[in-house]
Amino acid sequence: MLFHSPFPSIPIPSVDLPTFFFDTIAKRTVFGRKPEIPFLISEQKTLSFAEFEKFTYAFASGLANNTGLKHGDTLLVVLPNTVYYPAITLAAQMAGGVVCTANPQYTARELAHQLKLIEARAVITIGSKVTAIKKAVKLAESSIPDSFIFTLDSENCIFDVLSAKPFPRIYLRTKEEAGSTIAFIVFSSGTSGNPKGVMLSHRNVVANILQNGAFDNTDVMRAKRFTEIEETPHALAFLPFFHIYGLTCVLHYQLCSGYALVVMAQFELEKFCQLVQKYRVRAALLVPPVTLGLTKSPVARKYDLSSIVFAISGAAPFSRELQQEAQKVLGFPVCQGYGLSETSPTVARATMSDVVYGSAGRILCNMSAKVIDENGKELGPGEVGELCYCGPNIMVGYLKSPAATAESIDSDGYLHTGDIGYIDKDGYNYITDRKKELIKYKGFQIPPAELEGLLTDHPAVLDAAVIGIYDDAQATEVPKGFVVIRPGANKPGIVDEIHSWLSSRVVSYKRLRGGIEIVDAIPKSTTGKILRRILKERELQKRMAKL
Template sequence: MPTESAYPKLDIPNVDLWTFLFERKDRSFPDDKVIYINPDTKRSYTYGQVRSTALDFGKGLKANWEWKKGDVLALYTPNCIDTPAILWGTLWAGGIVSPANPGYTAEELAFQLKDSGAKALATQKPFLQTALEACKKAGIEEDRIILIGDEKDETAKFKHFTNVRNISGATRFRKAKIDPKKDLAFLVYSSGTTGHPKGVMLSHSNIVANTMMIKVGEGGNLSWKGGKDGQGDKIMAFLPFFHIYGLTCLIHQSIYSGFTLIVMPKFDLEQFCSHIEKFGITFAYVVPPIVLLLGKSPVVSKYDLSSIRMMNSGAAPLTRELVEAVYDRLKIPIKQGYGLSETSPTTHTQPWETWRTHIGSVGRLLPNQAAKYMSPEEKEVSAGETGELWLKGPNIFLGYLNNEEGTKNALTADGYFKTGDVGHQDKDGNFFITDRVKELIKYKGFQVPPAELEGLLISHPDIDDVAVIGIQDHEQATEVPRAYVVPKKGVEGNKETEKNIVDWLAKKVASHKKLRGGVRFVDEVPKSASGKILRRVLKVRAQEEEKKGEKAKL
C-alpha cells in the first residue's frame, strides 16, 4: 500500500496565487513588514510595496501590450528584489512566468523563448546583449524587452519595468479570471536526457499547495516576528530564483509567512558569511557544495555565524561527514529536504528535531501526498527495500509543455509522478534517496543533460564519437561532466587536444555545463545492440580511473 503523509491533511484553497497571497484574510503580519532586502544597495520592499508594485506592473502589461490570459513573460536575470513583483504582476494580468538561467548562451535562451512561446522578456542591463540576440532568434520584438534592477538604459530605448507600470489610464483594468487547477502560473525548464530542456507546467494550485506544505514542514520553527531584534527570522537568499528551489522555498514562502529575505544576486562565500553576521541571518536554504565550504574554508573563520539556527540542504544528497563537519566547526545544524521541478518542488523535509538522529534521510513526506517505491517491473516494494520513488499530490505538475510522450512516461493514469530517483523508506516513515534512474548530471544542483553536450561535441572537428557521464568530485561535493572521446583518425589524444575540446565547448554552453571532469580518450564508446550508450560501463571505468588517482579536472 502507498505511504500516506503522517501530517494532518491541509485544506488547500482553490484560489489563484494572487488571491492566495494578497487577498487573504489570515495574514498575521502588517503591510509594512520588510520582505526583500538588497544587502548591497539597501533597497527593499515591504509586503505592501510588493503588492502595489505588482498591481501597477500587471495593469501596465495590459495597457502597454494588451496582455492576454496565457501570455508568457520570460525572465533572464540573476536574483533581484524586483523579481517577486514582476512575477505576481504578470500572474495578476493572467500571464505565465518562465524564468531562465542568466548563465544561458543566446542559443540556449532562444530555445526556451521559442518553446515557451514567450511574448516578452525581462532582464537586467548587463545581460541585454545576450537577451537581444536570443529575442531576435525567437522573434520577440525589441520593444518587448524590459529592464529590472538598479541600472536603467541611458538611451531610453529599453523601458525599465517602473515605466511599464506607470502609465495613465491603467486603472481601468481588472485581474484576470483564473482556474487555479488548470491555468499555469510558471513554466520552469528542467533538463531531460533527450537533450533539450523540458517545460514543466506548474499551475497556480501546485504552488499554492506547496507553499502551504513547506510551512508545515518547517514545523512552526520560523516566525515573522521575535528574535533578538524583534524582526523575526531572516533568510539568506542566494539560491537562484529561476530555479524551482528558490522560486517556491524563498520567494513564495517569504511573502506567505512574512519572513525577510536578504537577496544575493549570486553566491559568494565571503559575502554570504558577511551578510549572516551583519543582518543576523537565522535560516538558510543551501546545497551540498556550500555545506562543504562551510566545513572547510578558512574564510568562514573570519565571521560570526552564530545567529543561524538551522540550515536546510537540498538539490543533491548530503553525506553524514559534511553535516558533522559543519556542526563540529560552527555548531550549525543542517537538515535535508527533497523535491523536483515537477513537484513544485518540496515533497519531503526533515523535522528540525530529527536533523541529527536521521542524517542521510531526506525526511518525511509532507502533507496531502502519497508515495511508493516501485521495482523495475513497476511492482510496489516493502519498507526497507530499494525502488524508484513515485509521488502523488496537489503539488504534482500538469505535464511537459509540447511533449506528450514525456508527459505520458512521467505521469501514471492514476496521478503518480515517476521521479526517476531510487531509494527506500524505513519503518518509521523516513525516506532515503540513494541513486537516480535518470542519466542527468547534477552539478551543484544544476541539471546537465549528457545528450545535449554529446550533440555539441560530436560536431567538433577532432571528435569521431563521444559519451558524457557525471563523475563525483569529492572535493566540491558535486557531480561534474566528463567526456569520453573517440578522436578522429590522425588526432592524438593528448593534453593539448583535451584543452582544445574543453575550451571549445565552454564557449557554447552555460557555465554549469562545462567539462569540469575533463576528457578521457577511448578507442570506442560502449553501446548496446540498439545503439544506446552504455553509461554504466563508463561509470565503472571512471571509478577505476579514480582508484588510480586520475581525479576530476576542475
C-alpha cells in the same frame, strides 16, 4: 504498498498565486501590520512591503495596458536575483500571464530552445543580456520585437511601463481553474536531449507553500527557537530565483512566512558570511557545496554565524558524513530536503527535532508515495526501487510533450521521479542512486545527451559520451567527457581546444569540469545506446586504485 504522509492533511484553497501571496502576507505576517518596514533587501535597493505591493500592481497594469499582455500569454524572465523579481512574476500572473524563468547566464543557443517552446510575448532581462536575447529571438525564429525586450537597468526599462490605469485582473476561484491555469514554466532536464518545460499551476505552487508551512508547524524545536527571536527574522536569498528551489522555497515561502529576504545577486562565500553577521540571519536554505564551504573554509570562521537557527540543504544529494560534520562544526541543525522541479519542488523534509542522518526526511502532508521495481511492482519498507509520489504539488505536465508527461505520471497520478531509493518503516525517505542519467552539479541538472550532441559537432570529434563523476573537494558531481578523435585530427592541444570550444557554447555550470579523456571507442549496446554505466565503472576503478 503505498506510503502515506504521517502529517494531517490540510485544505488547499482554490485561489490564484498573487491573491494567496498578498492575502497571506497582509493577514498573517508582521508586514501586514507594519507595511513600511524592509521586506526585500539588497545592496542596491530595499523595498518595504507597501512599496513592493504598489510596484507589483503598477507593473501588472503596465503589462496589460502598455504591452497588451493577456490571459495565457507567456513572459520570459531572464534575470539574476533582484528585489524586483517576485514583483515582476506576480504582476504578470495578475494580468493573466504565464511566467517562464531562465538562467541569466544561458547562451543565446540555450535561450533560443526555451523561446521556441514557450512562444513568449515579451522578455524581461538586464541590459548586458539584451544582445544575447536578440540573437536567441533570431535563432528561435520568434516574433518578439525589440520593443518587447524590456530591461531592469537599461534602455526600454520596465519602470517606463508602469501604469496607474485599471486593468482586467485575473482571479482564479475554483479548484479546476487554479489547478489547470499555469503560473510558471520552469525548465528541467529529461533523461536525454534538451531540457523540458515543467508546467506548474497556481494550485501546485500554493499547495507547496502551504505544505512547507504545515511541516514547519509540526517541528517542536523550530517553534521553540523562533519564540525567542525578533518579530521580523531575516532569511538569506542566494539560491537562484529562476530555479524552482529558490523560486518556491525561498522567494514565495519565506516571504509568506514573515521573513524579510536579504537578496544576493550571486553566491560568494565571504559575502554570504558577512550578510549573515550583519543582518543576524535566522534561516539558511543551502545546497551541499555551500554547506561544505561553510564547514571547511577558514573564511567562515572569521564571521559570527551563530544567529542561524536552522539550515535546510536541498537540490542535490547530501552525504551522511557531511551532514554530521556540518552540524557539529556550525552548531545548528542542518536538515535535508528532497524535491524536483516537477513537484513544485518539495516532497520530503526532515525536522530540527528529529534529524535522521542520510535521510531526506518524511513526505509532506497531502502526499503519498510508492516504491516500485523495474516491472512496476510495489515494494515494501526498506526495499530499494524507483521513488514515486502523488499530491497537489505534482506538475500539470511537460510543455508540448504529452508523451513525456504520460511516461512520468502514471494513471493513478504518481510522478515517477527517476530517483532510486527506499522508504523505511518509519516513513523516512532515502535517495541512493539515480535511474535517470542526469548529472547534478551544485543542484543544477545537466543532461549528458545535450553535451554529447555538442561535442560531436566539433570537427575533430568522431564520437562522444559524458558522465557525472563525484568531486569530493566540491561535494558535487561534475561532468566528464570522453571523445573519439577523427583520424588525422589528434594533435597537441586538441583537448584544450575542445574544452574552449564547448565552454563558449554552454552556460558555465555545464562545462566539463571533470575533464576530457580521449578514448579509442565509446562503449555502446547493440542498438547503439551509450553504455555510460561502463564508463562510470571505469572511473570508479580508477578512484579506488588511488586510495
